[in-house]
Amino acid sequence: MREKLARRLALLTALLILGLAWLFADLQNPRTATAASSSATSPSSASAPGKAPSGATASQGAEIFVQSGCTRCHSVAGQGSRRSPLDGVGSRLSQAEIRRWITSNKAETDLFVARHADLPLSEAQRDALTAYLMGLRN
């Protein structure tokens, strides 16, 4: 009977933790904004983090950047995981290098092996993503 106290407290803790985790995940992924961006006429809407580089291809690339979950590891202008910020990547790397980061797969064992880079993207999508990243300049 006394263990009921421990059980209730454990349940309370569990609910608190799950509630907070839910709240955090919800705040990190605002549903209203996503809906707005997908329904917006221009695909270059607010969903693209950072200063939107000009050009339709680049804004398409920004969309791909978000959709592919790149922000799990990368951030642009403070959005996403700041473990590997990509601000100014367009100034640091050449277009060819950026393309290799995106397309390289695990079979390649040189410096360009990015962990999640082997994305199932079409040629056009890769071009768009590269264009977006090239536009991120200091």
Added chain:
Amino acid sequence: MKRVALGLAWIAAYLLAISTPMLLLLAYATPGRAGFWWDFSMAIGFSAAAMLGLQFVLTARFRRLSAPFGIDIVYYFHRYMAVFAFLLLLGHWLLLRLVYPESLGAADPREAPLHLSAGRAALLCFALLVLSSIWRKQLRIAYEPWRLMHVLLSVAGLALAVVHLQGVGNYSHLPGQALFWQIFLVLWIALIVYVRIIKPARMLRRPYRVVQVRHETGSACTLVLQPQGHDGLRFAPGQFAWLTLRASPFVFREHPFSIASSAATSRQLEFTIKALGDFTGTLPNIRAGELAYLDGPYGAFSIDRVDADAFVLIAGGVGIAPIASMLRTMAERGDRRPVLLVYANRHRDGVILREELESLRARLDLRIVHVLQEPQSLPGAEAGLISRELLARVLPQQRKALQCFVCGPTPMLRVAEQALHALGVPMRQVHSEIFDLV
């Protein structure tokens, strides 16, 4: 009242400590669109790490921390939290595995990055930890090897989790987040130093000597311990201590036993123990003159913690030990409050301390009801097991103010608790101790 306030304060502190990493995340939430389940998975991973770190605090046996609840409840909570934290870890991994499989990469440790392999290894450690604890008896793991395994797996698991957290580095840029984990790590190491080194060293400086080994009826024996060069410990009747025999306090070959002697003369301590398990079976071989170490007293199972006009004490078998302490203490204090002792055993020969209990009746307002499965062996004994019908028959009519203490095997405990409640004793006045933790 003070105890309740302290208890609530500890609960609040615990909840705050385990939710701090998440509160920090919330305070600096920067919508990143990583995906709902991604962020959820990260959040539960962090929380599990914080909870698992605090598991060590729960079993560090801080007397002040356990006092409001009773240390058995704290251990119970430790057990529940372990299972929950493990489920969180499992959820953390499963969500990524199912929703974002690409983020995990290769499972082969030769190919995978170190911090992801560390995370997987930590998960495996905690899985083994939980399984070996819940099913220790079914898996036939003896108590002492289990304990060693428990310590090694938990330290390894948490160390791997730290490597994992550091390596992944998600959110670690947030203000306070890195600081929190650094403070957490320092406290955690300090705690291990305290539990593994400082506390045993303190026990080593306060040794006891076995001055007598008394063989009791019912294949039980009583160890009489005399403090060596210090004044022993002060305890409340009904409390218990962890006893170390034939080992150094540093190797943690200790076992919890109720103190059976009077709390009014606390220099000599008596432990009445029945040869049941792998450790207690060796006790009859203990000789007078051997050294012993104690960690205690612990427990909320005591008549000194309640206001009562009358007591009902219910014991089964060796469960008489803490109750004997209560009765002996009352006798020495000249406490004449009425006591009903209901004592269950199989046979007359198994009744531990039978003659002494009989003689205590002269010094106390004590009524003894023996409940025996073979009642013909003792005239006047009740037949069978402790049941609601039996308690209804022997309990006094005025039950609202009774304080009841129940100690014995778990099935007996359950029956007695439910029966007392059904017979009109408020639940908060029914006290028991949970022995069988692992």
